Every structure is written in C-alpha cells, then in structure tokens.
Amino acid sequence: MSTALELERLAKTFPNGTVALAELSAEIEAGDFVSLLGPSGCGKSTVLRLIAGLERPTQGQVRWPGPVKLGFVFQEPTLMAWATATENVALPLELAGVARNEAGDRARRALEPMGLANFANALPRELSGGMRMRVSIARALVAEPAVLLMDEPFAALDEFTRSQLNDDLLRLWGERRFTTLFVTHSVFEAVYLSRRILILGARPARLVADITNPTPYPRDSLYRTSTEFNALVRRILAILQDVMT
Amino acid sequence: MIRNALNLILPLALFAGLIWFWEWSVVHWEVPAFILPPPSAILAVFQSDGASLYGSAATTLATTLAAFALAVISGTALATLFAASRLAEAMLSPYAVILQVTPVIAIAPLIMVWVGLDNAWLAVLILAWIVAFFPVLASATAGLKAVDPNLRDLFRLYDATFWETFRRLLVPSALPYLLAGIKTAGGLALAGAVIAEFAAASGNTNGLAWRILEAGNRLQIAKMFAALVLLALIGVILYAILSVIEWLLLHRWHGTQRP
Numbered sequence: 001m002s003t004a005l006e007l008e009r010l011a012k013t014f015p016n017g018t019v020a021l022a023e024l025s026a027e028i029e030a031g032d033f034v035s036l037l038g039p040s041g042c043g044k045s046t047v048l049r050l051i052a053g054l055e056r057p058t059q060g061q062v063r064w065p066g067p068v069k070l071g072f073v074f075q076e077p078t079l080m081a082w083a084t085a086t087e088n089v090a091l092p093l094e095l096a097g098v099a100r101n102e103a104g105d106r107a108r109r110a111l112e113p114m115g116l117a118n119f120a121n122a123l124p125r126e127l128s129g130g131m132r133m134r135v136s137i138a139r140a141l142v143a144e145p146a147v148l149l150m151d152e153p154f155a156a157l158d159e160f161t162r163s164q165l166n167d168d169l170l171r172l173w174g175e176r177r178f179t180t181l182f183v184t185h186s187v188f189e190a191v192y193l194s195r196r197i198l199i200l201g202a203r204p205a206r207l208v209a210d211i212t213n214p215t216p217y218p219r220d221s222l223y224r225t226s227t228e229f230n231a232l233v234r235r236i237l238a239i240l241q242d243v244m245t
Numbered sequence: 246m247i248r249n250a251l252n253l254i255l256p257l258a259l260f261a262g263l264i265w266f267w268e269w270s271v272v273h274w275e276v277p278a279f280i281l282p283p284p285s286a287i288l289a290v291f292q293s294d295g296a297s298l299y300g301s302a303a304t305t306l307a308t309t310l311a312a313f314a315l316a317v318i319s320g321t322a323l324a325t326l327f328a329a330s331r332l333a334e335a336m337l338s339p340y341a342v343i344l345q346v347t348p349v350i351a352i353a354p355l356i357m358v359w360v361g362l363d364n365a366w367l368a369v370l371i372l373a374w375i376v377a378f379f380p381v382l383a384s385a386t387a388g389l390k391a392v393d394p395n396l397r398d399l400f401r402l403y404d405a406t407f408w409e410t411f412r413r414l415l416v417p418s419a420l421p422y423l424l425a426g427i428k429t430a431g432g433l434a435l436a437g438a439v440i441a442e443f444a445a446a447s448g449n450t451n452g453l454a455w456r457i458l459e460a461g462n463r464l465q466i467a468k469m470f471a472a473l474v475l476l477a478l479i480g481v482i483l484y485a486i487l488s489v490i491e492w493l494l495l496h497r498w499h500g501t502q503r504p
Contacts (some may be wrong), residue, residue: 054398072402078395082417082498091413095403123498 002065004030004147004179005051009060012046017157019204020046023060026198026207030146035190035197037236039244043205044183045183048072048149050182071140071178073150077132079124079139085111086120089139096143110137110142111174129163134168141172147179154189156160166193167220174217187240199236201243209239282467290471298468302475305438305452309479310490312373313434317427320373320381328389328415329407338386345379349437353444365450369441376437377430384426388419389396421499424491431483439476 005028012021020043028034036044051062052072061220071092079088082220089107094100108120114134133153140148154162170193173180183189190197191213199209215228223229264284270276271283278286323341327334349372356368367483392415400410442454453472462466 016395049398052398052402052403070402072399074395076395078393078399080396080414080417082420091399092403095400095405095409124496125500 002030002034004065005068006063006117007047007051007060007241008063008115010050010054010062011059012043012050012162013058021050021057022206024200024207025060026210027183028179029202030179031033033173033182033193033195035182035194036200037187037190037197037240038200038205038208039202039240040185042200044200045151047061047200047205048151048183049181051147052149058114068147069143070213071143071145071148072134073136073140073148073153073156077124077134077136079127081124083126084121084123085116085135085138087186088124088135089142092143095231107138107142108140114126114138114168118197128161128243130157130165133157133161133165136240137165137172141176141178141180144176145178147181150180152183152185155185162189163221164226169193170217170219187233188224191229191236192219197236199243200238208243209236210223211236250475279466280466282470286467287470287474290393290465290467294462294468294471298453298471298475299489300477301451301453301456301472304450305435305442305454305476306479308369308373308438308442309483312377313431313483315374316377316430316434316447319425319432320378321385321428322388323382323409324385325411325420327386328411334363341379343383344375349376350440351389353441357445364443369452372441372444373434373437375441377434380426380429380433382426382431384422384429385419388422388426389415391422392418406435420475421495424487424494428484428487428491430482431487435476435480435483463469 006188007024007026007028010020010021010024012018024047029192036047046055052070053062065190080153083091086104086107089110090100090103093103093106098106108117111117111120116131116134116138119127119131124135127135136153140150154165157165166189169180182190182193194213195217197209197211197213198207199211200206201208211232213232215223268283268285271281291342323337327338352375353368355372360367360371396414396418397410400414405413411431438452439454442450442452445460446455446458453476456472457469460466460472
C-alpha cells in the first residue's frame with residue numbers, strides 16, 4: 001500500500017492561545033477509510049482543516065506524495081441556496097476551469113448514484129436534510145478527488161437517514177477507493193464505517209489509540225448487530241472512558 | 246376566492262369612505278379652505294395648476310432617480326472595496342458614518358455655498374445622494390459579511406480567485422441584504438431630494454418642495470395638498486417597483502420572499 005498523506009508532528013495553537021492540537025503524527029494509507037474519533041471540541045475538525053490547507057499548522061506539516069485533489073464535506077450541507085443541485089455539484093468543476101456544459105453533465109451524472117437524478121434542478125430549500133447532504137457528497141466527489149475529508153457530516157441527521165447515508169458512502173468508497181478521513185464523535189458510526197480508527201483525546205487533542213477494524217467489506221446492517229461490532233464498540237468506549245476521566 | 250376579493254375591496258372601500266367623510270365634514274362643519282380644503286378642491290388644482298405641478302414633479306423625480314442611481318452604484322462599489330480590504334474599511338468607514346449621522350439639513354447651506362446658487366440642482370442632487378447612500382453601503386457591507394464561512398472555505402479549497410468568489414458567492418449572498426437597503430434608499434432619495442429642495446429654498450430648484458413653499462406662502466392649501474399627493478404617489482410607485490424587482494430576484498430561493 002502506498003501512502004496517501006502523512007501528518008508529521010502536526011500542532012496548532014490559535015492566536016488567542018487555545019491549543020487545538022498538541023502534536024499528531026500519523027501515516028494514512030491510500031484508499032483507506034480512517035475515522036478520527038473523539039469527544040466534542042477535541043480538535044478533530046482542526047486536523048481536517050489543517051489537512052485541507054484551510055488552517056496553517058503552528059508546528060509540523062502535512063506531507064503529500066504529490067499534488068492531490070481534495071474533496072471536503074462539512075457538518076452542514078453548505079450549499080449555495082440560490083443554485084440548483086446540479087449547479088451546486090458543478091461548482092468544483094467550474095472553478096477548476098471545466099466548461100459550463102460539461103460541468104453540468106458531469107454534475108448530473110454525479111447526482112445519479114446519490115439517488116437524486118430526479119432532483120437535478122431542485123433548489124436546496126426544496127430538498128430534505130438527507131438529500132442536501134447527498135448533494136454535498138456528490139459535490140465533494142464530482143471532481144474525483146484522491147482524498148475525501150468529512151467533518152461530522154451526518155451529525156445533524158436522524159438515525160434512519162444517517163445509516164442510509166453511511167451505506168451510500170461505503171458503497172461509493174467500495175467502488176472508487178478514495179482515501180477517506182472521517183471525523184465523528186459517534187463510536188458506532190466510526191466502527192461501522194472504518195478500517196482504521198484514530199482516537200483523539202480532548203484538550204489539547206492528541207492521539208490516544210490507533211485501532212484497526214479487521215471486519216472485511218462490504219458491511220451491511222447485519223454487521224451493526226454482530227458480536228464483533230459490539231466487542232469493538234465496547235473496547236473503544238472503554239478507551240474513551242479512560243480519556244475523559 | 247371570496248377572501249381575495251374582500252382583501253382587495255375592503256381597503257378600497259375604506260379609502261373611498263375616508264375621502265367621502267373628508268369631503269362631507271369640510272362642507273358640514275364649514276372648515277375654511279385655507280385650513281383644510283375638500284378633496285374636490287385638491288382635484289381641481291390638478292386641472293388649474295397641472296402644468297406647473299407636473300413639471301415640478303418631473304424635476305423632483307429626476308433628482309430622486311439620479312441620486313438613487315448614484316447611491317446604489319457608489320454604495321455597492323464602496324462595500325465591495327470594504328469586502329476586498331479590511332484596511333480600506335477601517336480607513337474609510339468612519340467618514341461614511343460621519344456623513345450619515347450629520348443631519349443633511351445642516352450640511353445643506355455648506356453644499357449650497359460650494360456649488361453656487363446657480364447650480365442649486367447639483368446641490369440638491371448631492372444632498373439627496375448623501376441621504377440615500379448610507380443604507381446601500383450599510384446593507385451591502387452587512388450582506389457581504391453574512392456569507393456562510395464554510396462556503397467561503399469551500400471556494401478557498403478549490404482555489405477560487407477573488408473575482409470568482411465575488412461573482413459566484415459574495416454577490417448572491419449579499420443580494421437579499423442589498424435589495425432591502427436599496428428599497429430603503431429609494432424612499433430616502435425622494436425624502437433627501439425634498440429636504441434638499443427646502444434647504445435650497447430657491448426657485449432655481451423648481452421641484453415639488455418649492456411648489457409647497459410657494460403655495461404655503463400664498464395660503465393655497467389645496468395646491469400644497471396636491472403637491473403632497475404627487476410626492477406620495479412618486480414614493481409609493483418607487484417602492485412598488487423596487488419590491489417587484491426584489492421579488493423577481495429572490496422569490497425562488499430566499500426565505501423572506503415566500504408567501
């Protein structure tokens with residue numbers, strides 16, 4: 001396996017003195033599904049923002065093997081309210097210089113696997129919360145990024161929609177194998193989705209445990225109630241308990 | 246259907262009733278015409294003095310529209326500069342505030358001296374512009390700042406240029422704010438034009454305010470009312486046009502415009 005990116009003694013202190021991230025080193029394999037799991041406010045999001053280049057580290061660096069295309073999914077769908085689903089999804093392509101017509105075609109094709117073929121011309125306000133998040137994922141994937149960064153993308157959704165989107169994400173990941181870094185504070189979600197789970201401790205964030213989930217893909221709803229699933233959840237909860245106290 | 250019809254008919258009926266009551270009460274209590282003329286007398290003025298009133302209305306309207314256009318262009322341009330450079334905002338916005346909080350009626354004599362009495366129309370235009378300018382600047386600045394920070398990050402992530410970000414993100418985000426400010430500016434441009442005409446207090450300006458002063462000096466109260474009716478009409482039409490433009494631009498996606 002080749003390396004997709006490497007976090008090298010990454011640290012971030014904000015100008016107001018808040019230490020968001022103490023020091024984090026990790027090597028992420030290409031095509032892996034890695035969750036960053038930790039309590040709220042532990043600096044998980046800061047890690048993603050550092051990787052995306054939206055923040056500058058105060059120490060260390062993110063090392064890339066070469067130029068890499070990124071996709072980013074925020075906690076909110078973060079759609080342009082005045083633009084249709086297609087126009088929203090076409091944005092990364094158009095900003096990369098793809099001609100308008102071609103960008104539109106590719107955007108429509110990106111909406112299909114999200115089950116939104118019939119909503120290509122819908123405005124965000126005409127879509128449900130789950131559908132908006134699907135548009136957001138389609139937008140992140142439309143330019144075929146090598147690395148997908150997701151910042152608690154399903155935290156605001158109801159349980160049912162959330163597990164549907166988990167399955168959609170796993171299906172797309174299974175087909176395309178983009179390296180995924182998934183920030184979440186849900187142990188169940190992290191275990192269900194990931195091949196590897198990095199547990200971060202709170203304030204300042206530091207790496208507490210690096211856990212591999214050996215259960216092969218594809219995983220389905222049966223896995224959610226299996227003994228392996230529960231055992232791993234229990235193990236991680238115990239680690240988190242230690243961190244919090 | 247019946248409800249809609251009532252919503253239209255009842256306000257009109259009330260209006261007609263009020264006008265009728267006005268006419269009746271002036272006659273019944275023998276109110277002198279130099280205190281309150283009846284509606285019929287005001288209507289008659291439009292016939293007898295129509296030419297001068299309409300001419301003055303056209304003058305005031307022209308000033309209003311010019312000041313309004315200047316305010317929209319300059320207010321938006323300055324707000325864009327503020328969005329592009331925080332330093333520019335820190336350096337310039339105090340002057341905009343000073344200009345705004347100083348009563349325009351107090352600045353008027355100074356502007357009159359500067360542009361000269363021969364150019365009273367220019368003084369009126371400048372004063373009306375000062376009044377209408379600030380709501381455009383303030384709303385556009387607020388709108389440009391109200392951009393979803395995550396969307397801003399998204400544009401950064403995809404290496405969008407300032408121009409791309411401006412055109413595709415900042416302008417649409419700011420539009421609901423800007424249009425609300427522009428709607429206010431329309432009314433203020435008219436108010437500013439009238440105040441400035443009063444301040445200039447010169448036949449040179451020849452606007453509706455001058456007609457009101459002139460008629461007041463001659464105790465032609467009906468003519469004063471006629472001028473007021475024209476002013477209100479201009480204000481209402483301007484507001485209606487701006488509301489329609491706002492609706493056309495926003496109704497598909499923005500919350501404030503939904504029924």
